[in-house]
């Protein structure tokens with residue numbers, strides 16, 4: 106893991122680019138050209154997929170799944186009895202930990218206050234009425250690693266919000282743990298399809314896949330690019346792409362744990378980001394050594410080495426305050442504060458998907474069982490977006506039921522403003538109320 110100066114880091118690993126203009130890794134370019142032809146970029150490949158799903162439905166879905174995921178089945182829909190069978194076949198201790206995680210995630214999201222309200226002190230009924238989104242698609246990543254935890258983290262907040270129909274899509278072959286998690290959470294259907302093609306199918310609907318009102322869930326570059334291209338066609342939760350973690354550490358931090366936390370997130374994807382910001386050169390060297398030694402023992406060392414080489418590093422900062430500013434500007438998904446006083450440091454930082462306070466509240470707890478959803482904003486979108494939560498599954502409607510007297514008085518103001526805008530029909534509608542019934 107390379108040690109950077111702040112100046113070097115600002116030109117490289119801390120330099121955020123808009124997602125669809127990033128320099129794709131050679132591996133990603135090579136894979137995409139292998140499927141779509143020389144010179145085809147990932148956004149162009151995604152556009153090809155989306156257009157074909159919209160035009161050809163299931164036929165295109167099967168075609169892409171065969172090409173991209175070596176799918177050999179003939180139906181995208183996994184029968185519900187397969188979900189129940191997978192749950193029943195799980196070892197009891199695995200059923201127990203999935204249930205424990207699900208219970209904590211539910212308990213956390215049930216604490217989120219969602220309350221419709223009506224006031225009567227502005228001339229009649231005025232307020233906001235919350236309603237759950239009717240149909241939600243939850244994408245569960247499963248390319249390099251099946252993530253049943255992601256199914257819990259996407260579906261449970263939707264259930265707490267009152268969403269009536271929840272459809273899951275995840276790449277084939279679907280790991281039994283994901284099927285079992287789908288049974289545990291009571292999903293309405295589970296489709297064995299991944300990538301951009303899954304997002305397109307949920308957005309447009311096909312002969313087999315239910316069209317939904319909103320799609321949530323994390324995914325790789327292709328899933329994220331598909332969501333970006335489908336903005337407006339379907340409701341979307343945000344940019345929850347390749348995993349990112351930034352650790353801010355001082356001399357109090359445990360270098361072995363800092364290295365372990367960086368590697369945990371680096372193993373998600375060749376495009377994952379793992380960065381340490383520290384003013385302590387001794388710690389930097391210790392972590393560098395730990396990263397090397399620990400990586401050698403990890404089964405996903407191949408992914409880690411690419412991601413660390415691609416977007417990882419240690420940045421030697423002048424102070425913890427400078428680290429806080431750099432961290433906030435980077436707006437990472439996970440921000441781990443392994444410092445003497447993490448709460449005080451958090452108060453100096455505005456942007457992060459999730460704050461993990463202290464050496465013991467490590468982000469892997471957040472990945473599985475702390476409670477908040479681990480589906481968190483990436484690509485710098487933590488500047489304006491949040492981790493997936495109950496609010497993603499409700500929408501509100503304004504309620505206006507003014508008393509006649511107030512309406513007439515306000516109508517005259519509206520009419521003047523309509524005149525100002527040259528909207529004569531608006532003005533006429535307002536003035537029509539001014540005339541006694």
Ligand SMILES: NC(=O)c1ccc[n+]([C@@H]2O[C@H](COP(=O)([O-])OP(=O)(O)OC[C@H]3O[C@@H](n4cnc5c(N)ncnc54)[C@H](O)[C@@H]3O)[C@@H](O)[C@H]2O)c1
Pocket residue numbers: 133136137140150173174245246247248249250252255276277298299300301323324325326327328344345346347348373374377438479480481482483
């Ligand atoms: N931000 C978060 O909250 C969060 C949470 C969990 C996981 N993640 C991220 O989700 C991602 C999971 O990635 P994954 O790849 O394991 O699974 P994935 O399910 O996101 O993507 C796999 C799909 O990508 C498609 N694909 C792969 N290469 C392609 C190519 N060259 N052209 C077109 N399509 C292609 C395949 O069809 C496959 O079904 C990782 O980046 C991980 O870091 C993020």
Ligand SMILES: N[C@H](CO)Cc1c[nH]c[nH+]1
Pocket residue numbers: 252254255347348349370373438472479480481
């Ligand atoms: N850290 C991931 C979010 O970027 C979530 C996850 C799932 N399983 C393990 N980790």
Ligand SMILES: [Zn+2]
Pocket residue numbers: 348369370373469472
């Ligand atoms: Zn993780």
